[in-house]
Amino acid sequence: MSAVLKAEGLGVHTGDLALVQDVTLTVGRGERVGLIGESGSGKSLTALALMGLLPEGLHATGSVRLDGSPADLVGADEDELAPLRGKRMSMVFQEPMTALNPTMRIGDQVAEGMLLHRAHRRRAAARSAAVELLDDVGLPSPAEAARAYPHQLSGGQRQRVVAAIALANDPDLLICDEPTTALDVTVQALVLDLITRGVAARDAALLFITHDLGVVATVCDRVLVMYGGRIVEAGEVAQVFTRPRHRYTSGLLAASDLARTDDGRLLTIPGSVPQAGAFPAGCVFRNRCAAATSACETLPSWVGPDPEHGHACVHPVEVPA
Amino acid sequence: MTDPSAAPQPPSQAASQTTESLESDAIASRSNSGDSVASAVAGNESSIIRLQDVRREFRRPRRSLLQPGPVVPALRGVTLDIAAGERFGIVGESGCGKSTLLRIIAGLDRPTSGSVQVAGREISGLREGRLGFLRDQMQLVLQDPMSSLDPRMRVRDIIAEPLVAQGKPHPRTRIVELVESVGLSADALDRYPHQFSGGQRQRISIARALAPDPRILLADEPVSALDVSVRAQVLNLILEIVERLDLTLVFVSHDLSVVRHVCERVAVMQAGEVVEIGPTDQVYDEPAQPYTRSLVAAIPHLRTALEGRTAADLAAGAAAATVPPDRPGEN
Structure with a gap:
């Protein structure tokens, strides 16, 4: 399996403050990888850094390589990135109302990417391809939807349109940043199905960012757990979610499962996610961790065969043999 | 709803005990499923919130000079009976009317x-000025603690505000007691909302709701804006307070799995109607209505x-869910 996306030592900084540090990840062709973490853990910044879309004032370090393009995407200029974005790699954002242009018709927005990347040279051809795509993503009466404006569609329909735009040029890599967080569960189920089918049909790589463990387990094969701007655990979904090693992962699993203790209370992780820059030195989780000792004051090293499998914890959860 | 007995009741005062029980029998017989008959009857002795055929219509802006706007x-006719001390959930997707229902309650x-009716008194016809008793008895915790806390007020003023608004004394000892009861320390009182994390802000909202010593706590999606690791903390706090102060809890959420852990009984709403009502475990494990089944089936679950x-x-x-063509765009 060839790696479509390979990031090594990726970091995001603003001034002296490190927001994301030392993220190493690969996503192979046809592979579905989840990136999970709570708000403020740096997962969206990681996605923006991969796409070269960091807002002003933030800069990325490390290296990001897309299979088949020689340049390192970190530090690449706009001329190098523009031909890749929307063609080789594309993104589905969380909030479809802000991702779509409110003053443009749906059909034109879908066609825009195909025209820019010369998939179709004639406007009419691109438009009819756009209608086909809208049909593919399951919009009812696609020809009518193509003439509509974003505000005339429901949230789920808008997210289908955003997915259609992202899939328009058959990208090799699709990055989804919380694509279903704003949607109802029934609509979420349909959009998740649409994304996984779209990715499978194109044999594309999928990087799926979410805070919902149930969604990751449904969609992804592999998962990376992020906290405090660092990857703290990684591995196959079945492995990480049934036998977590990092204390944060096991706490997150218990909290999201709404598991109960013997006295009927729900299991929690004490404290709350610190502000950016307020994470402790050493292990980023140690100020909320029950197992923390003075050994956690130095940065724990990665334990595992490769960056895709392992954990960074001094006192990992014991696994029954 | 063509049943003539479902006609709106005039806002009558203090009905006698006999008519009250007759009324609740009528409610039970109008309910949608067999389960709700049992639960409505079980709840009627000490019901603290009682809704009968509540309808709310919004009028859209007119599109023509000659005709009024569409409605x-x-x-579309909600009948509910919530017992005192009960933990009651309302679930449904956006646009189903659950927030409208909560606002009306x-x-x-x-x-x-x-x-x-709340605590036996009709509230739907009352002027704002005469709802003072309701503000004493019932308080609200809203979804987004950032927008429901005034950013320019200190925490102690936020917590005291329900008392100030009612013209009640608000000694510092009471405010300290309130803030400590939600797991914050007294030095939080001099700070502003932006200095707190999402979970702590929601604790402040809860402290404010508890200030007038209410009997009923309404919670509108209180944890859906929170991180997973903090969500369980806030749920624990709500459950602990409801138990300690013996409150009635009405918990609105789109997330059936959260409601399941908080509420004893749940009503499932779709397109302005209650389609299913019953004990939470039963609704979750053996949903009777196709809509509830699809709602449960669509939840991505780890296991x-x-x-x-x-x-x-x-x-x-999820495809089994029938999406009504005229979803109202609120919520």
Whole structure:
């Protein structure tokens, strides 16, 4: 399996403050990888850094390589990135109302990417391809939807349109940043199905960012757990979610499962996610961790065969043999 | 709803005990499923919130000079009986009318027709100035603690505000007691909302709600803006307070799995109607209505996903959901 996306030592900084540090990840062709973490853990910044879309004032370090393009995407200029974005790699954002242009018709927005990347040279051809795509993503009466404006569609329909735009040029890599967080569960189920089918049909790589463990387990094969701007655990979904090693992962699993203790209370992780820059030195989780000792004051090293499998914890959860 | 007995009751005062029980029998017989008959009857002895055929219609802006604007029904005849001390959940998807229903129960909105009784008193016809008793008895925790706390007020003023508004004394000892009861320290009182994390802000909202010593706590999606690791903390706090102060809890959420852990009884709403009502475990494990089944089937769950349930399976479950053509756009 060839790696479509390979990031090594990726970091995001603003001034002296490190927001994301030392993220190493690969996503192979046809592979579905989840990136999970709570708000403020740096997962969206990681996605923006991969796409070269960091807002002003933030800069990325490390290296990001897309299979088949020689340049390192970190530090690449706009001329190098523009031909890749929307063609080789594309993104589905969380909030479809802000991702779509409110003053443009749906059909034109879908066609825009195909025209820019010369998939179709004639406007009419691109438009009819756009209608086909809208049909593919399951919009009812696609020809009518193509003439509509974003505000005339429901949230789920808008997210289908955003997915259609992202899939328009058959990208090799699709990055989804919380694509279903704003949607109802029934609509979420349909959009998740649409994304996984779209990715499978194109044999594309999928990087799926979410805070919902149930969604990751449904969609992804592999998962990376992020906290405090660092990857703290990684591995196959079945492995990480049934036998977590990092204390944060096991706490997150218990909290999201709404598991109960013997006295009927729900299991929690004490404290709350610190502000950016307020994470402790050493292990980023140690100020909320029950197992923390003075050994956690130095940065724990990665334990595992490769960056895709392992954990960074001094006192990992014991696994029954 | 063509049943003549479902006609809106005039806002009558203090009905006698016999008519009250006759009324609740009528409610029970009008309910949608067999389960709700049992639960409505079980709840009627000490019901603290009673809704009868509550309807709410919103009028869209007119499109023509000659005709009034079209009417959008947000609630199409909701009949509910919530017992004192009960933990009651309301679930449904956006646009189903659950927030409208909560606003009507809280006296922040008025039904177009139907009757709303809280602690035996009719509230739907009352003027704002006469709802003081309701503000004493019932308090609200809203979804987004950032927008429901005034950013320019200190925490102690936020917590004291329900008392100030009612013209009640608000000694510092009481405010300290309130803030400590939600797990914050007294030095939080001099700070502003932006200095707190999302979970702590929601604790401040809860402290404010508890200030007038209410009997009923309404919570509108209180944890959906929170991180997973903090969500359970806030749920624990709500449950602990409800138990300690013996409150009635009405918990509105789109997330059936959260409601399941908080509430004893749940009503499932779709398009302005209660389609299913019953004990939470029963509704969750053996949903009787196709809509509830699809709602449950669409929840991505860790355990079932690890057993091999894919997105396609979820979608197949969700596809059974019938989306009404005229979803009102509120909520």
